[in-house]
Amino acid sequence: MSVEQAINIEDLRRMCRRRLPRIAFDYIEGGTEDERGMPTNTAGFLRYRLLPRYLVDVSKREQSVTLFGKAYSSPFGFGPTGTMGLFRRGSELMLAEAARDANIPYVMSGASNASMEAAARIAPDHLWYQLYSATDQGICADLLRRAHNAGIGVLMVTVDVPVRTRRERNIRNGFNFQHKLKPSIVAEALRHPAWIVEYLRHGGAPILDNWAPYAAKGANATEVAQFFNSQVPAPSQTWRELDTFRKLWPGKLVVKGVMTTGDAERAVAAGADGILVSNHGGRQLDRAPAPIDMFPAIDAAVGDKVTLMLDSGIRRGSDIITALCVGAKFTFLGRAGLYGVSAGGLAGAKRVIEIFRTELDLTMGQMGCPTVADLGPECLWTERDLAPVVTRPRG
Numbered sequence: 001m002s003v004e005q006a007i008n009i010e011d012l013r014r015m016c017r018r019r020l021p022r023i024a025f026d027y028i029e030g031g032t033e034d035e036r037g038m039p040t041n042t043a044g045f046l047r048y049r050l051l052p053r054y055l056v057d058v059s060k061r062e063q064s065v066t067l068f069g070k071a072y073s074s075p076f077g078f079g080p081t082g083t084m085g086l087f088r089r090g091s092e093l094m095l096a097e098a099a100r101d102a103n104i105p106y107v108m109s110g111a112s113n114a115s116m117e118a119a120a121r122i123a124p125d126h127l128w129y130q131l132y133s134a135t136d137q138g139i140c141a142d143l144l145r146r147a148h149n150a151g152i153g154v155l156m157v158t159v160d161v162p163v164r165t166r167r168e169r170n171i172r173n174g175f176n177f178q179h180k181l182k183p184s185i186v187a188e189a190l191r192h193p194a195w196i197v198e199y200l201r202h203g204g205a206p207i208l209d210n211w212a213p214y215a216a217k218g219a220n221a222t223e224v225a226q227f228f229n230s231q232v233p234a235p236s237q238t239w240r241e242l243d244t245f246r247k248l249w250p251g252k253l254v255v256k257g258v259m260t261t262g263d264a265e266r267a268v269a270a271g272a273d274g275i276l277v278s279n280h281g282g283r284q285l286d287r288a289p290a291p292i293d294m295f296p297a298i299d300a301a302v303g304d305k306v307t308l309m310l311d312s313g314i315r316r317g318s319d320i321i322t323a324l325c326v327g328a329k330f331t332f333l334g335r336a337g338l339y340g341v342s343a344g345g346l347a348g349a350k351r352v353i354e355i356f357r358t359e360l361d362l363t364m365g366q367m368g369c370p371t372v373a374d375l376g377p378e379c380l381w382t383e384r385d386l387a388p389v390v391t392r393p394r395g
């Protein structure tokens with residue numbers, strides 16, 4: 001089956017699982033501890049139903065939105081996902097290219113394999129950069145300098161990784177960022193020949209290119225990964241670091257991973273232009289609520305002061321529509337993009353965009369909402385809206 005035949009994101013997920021050895025697929029798919037976060041995110045979206053309004057002219061439908069002064073063709077982008085070269089070589093640059101061609105943003109992860117300079121050459125107008133605070137703040141300052149020099153206009157600072165969490169699939173599989181492969185892992189990987197051939201052809205694990213300049217001179221992929229892991233996460237990070245990034249960064253600043261009104265207010269006080277309400281796709285705090293459930297309170301607290309966006313659990317166009325109806329201005333894809341690009345490279349990344357676009361387009365048509373501006377809370381229904389059941393006393 002080719003990626004063009006994939007009907008939905010679940011098809012791409014299955015293709016991705018077939019192509020990758022378990023150790024790599026589980027790294028993409030897994031959450032932490034009992035992995036309650038992902039079903040929580042899905043359930044959060046499914047609590048809402050979308051209300052159709054008929055006999056509205058929907059012959060012309062338009063899903064473009066303006067974000068930070070730039071018109072994008074759809075209300076979603078590719079969010080930051082790290083170490084993607086492990087799933088397919090060059091996949092970050094493929095996401096950048098697909099995003100550029102579709103006129104949506106691509107956020108390069110702070111743990112990417114490709115360099116921001118390489119991605120900026122491909123997608124100069126669509127590239128954002130995501131920063132993890134590091135123990136050595138000089139490195140952060142240099143990363144910001146490089147991002148600015150590369151022409152990147154939006155910085156996303158991820159705050160929801162104060163410590164590394166226990167992703168039990170990774171522990172069980174022996175996944176580690178040092179890329180040392182046990183014989184049992186190699187044996188399983190041999191059942192995924194396309195992946196193993198590519199891995200060996202490129203001489204093993206991919207390097208974290210953005211970080212190579214800060215590790216020892218001539219460090220190999222393993223040594224750069226070890227150095228990165230000695231710097232990130234930085235458990236002593238506080239709002240002080242965010243204040244510093246704000247001072248250093250001349251462009252738009254988005255804080256990713258905010259889940260409470262207090263943190264949202266503090267991010268606004270720090271001068272954030274945007275907040276991405278996110279629980280990191282259920283990969284950090286397993287018992288965290290779904291972002292869609294936290295969104296209304298955060299919107300009420302700071303929605304008139306910053307651009308609020310949402311990610312975590314988006315697998316359908318109707319998830320994006322639900323997020324827009326509760327008030328999000330924009331959304332980001334995590335695993336969905338990874339499934340596509342891992343399964344089918346550039347064509348897979350493009351297929352992800354096509355699938356979401358088509359689902360958005362048809363759902364908006366069905367709802368009688370020809371533009372994104374027509375989507376709002378009046379388009380939502382939840383079981384809380386049920387009229388109370390009227391009963392008469394027995395007897």
Ligand SMILES: Cc1cc2nc3c(=O)[nH]c(=O)nc-3n(C[C@H](O)[C@H](O)[C@H](O)COP(=O)(O)O)c2cc1C
Binds near residue numbers: 081083109314
């Ligand atoms: C394999 C993988 C790697 C990720 N790496 C990063 C990262 O480097 N930085 C970051 O801010 N978020 C990272 N995330 C989180 C995503 O940006 C996003 O918040 C999350 O995946 C959204 O949930 P979803 O996968 O259900 O769409 C990663 C997610 C996955 C699945």
